[in-house]
Amino acid sequence: MWFGELPLAEAEGAILAHSVLSKSDGDGPARFRKGLVLNASDIDALRLAGVDRVTVARLDPNDIGEDLAATRLTEALVPDPAAAGLTLTSAFTGRVNLHAVGPGIVDLNVEAIQALNRVDPSITLATLAPTVRVARGTLVGTVKIISYAVPEAALLEACAHAQNSVRVLPVVLKTAGLILTEVPGLPEKLQEKGRQAIEGRLSALGMSLAEHCVIPHDEAAIAGKLGQIKGDMVLILTGSATSDLYDTAPQALRRSGGQVARFGMPVDPGNLLFHGSLGARPVIGLPGCARSPALNGADWVLERLACGLTVSDDDIAAMGIGGLLKEIPIRPHPRERG
Secondary structure (H helix, E strand, C coil): CEEEEEEHHHCCCCEECCCEEECCCCCCCEEECCCCECCHHHHHHHHHCCCCEEEEEECCCCEEEHHHHHHHHHHHHCCCHHHHCEEECCCECCEEEEEECCCEEEEECHHHHHHHHHHCCCEEEEECCCCCEECCCCEEEEEEECCCEEEHHHHHHHHHHHCCCEEEEECCCCEEEEEEEECCCCCHHHHHHHHHHHHHHHHHCCCEEEEEEEEECCHHHHHHHHCCCCCCEEEEECCCCCCCCCCHHHHHHHHCCCEEEEECCCCECCCCCEEEEECCEEEEEECHHHHCCCCCHHHHHHHHHHCCCCCCHHHHHHCCCCCECCCCCCCCCCCCCC
């Protein structure tokens, strides 16, 4: 692509690189927008307006215009939008936006996206971070061809890297049961605050609370309820914080015939989370910070499990990078004291 200033007489068929606002014989100034492919009538109008030189771009034979290039790259990234949980806008000024169809988490081929962004500075894809929760209509990514055209060879290389690299994993678990435990001195309003915060989290994922109950903070009581409560997954929010792998709630899960996969995570707030399973149902022992609607480590585990993913020790270990989250007002022991 050639870019530069030309006499008006040589500019027909070129792309106007900068908008031109000039005097007009009409009611107001004439505007020639950037990106306009100049035809003979445009040239005449500019000449009548007193313009004699313009800055333009002129495509080479092997260049692909910005809109077509953006469309082709997007088709490589998302060959089946419905399967990827995305909707795509039509290309305009070299841009195509990718929006989520519904609730879920972002799934990316990070290495592929980095490779396509290294091909040519004018060929770009910007996305949300991996595993970020999205809702219907959330902007997940945007393809942008920065210049007016790119060489076809560069576009082909970018498309080869891009194959099926962006999607939204939908929520596959639709309901959850919530077990709240009570201990002497725990205010009733704190239990209700916890229920509301958790119900809000589920609602944001398109899930509903199938059942909730308040029972004594007792191993046998929790174990008995685990086998009865409704829901595709089970959440436990204890009145007394879980402080060990063999504390009351994890032991109750084992006693009910379930398995504990892990206790503790490198995310703060959220350190005191445990998770496991009871048969096919995921079970999450929520940290006390889940009583606040603010983001905490439990959100990241809940969202992945709701979307049908397994959560391994490596997954949780990786959450520590970026896992220092904003302090919450209800925290009993702040990280730093004034």
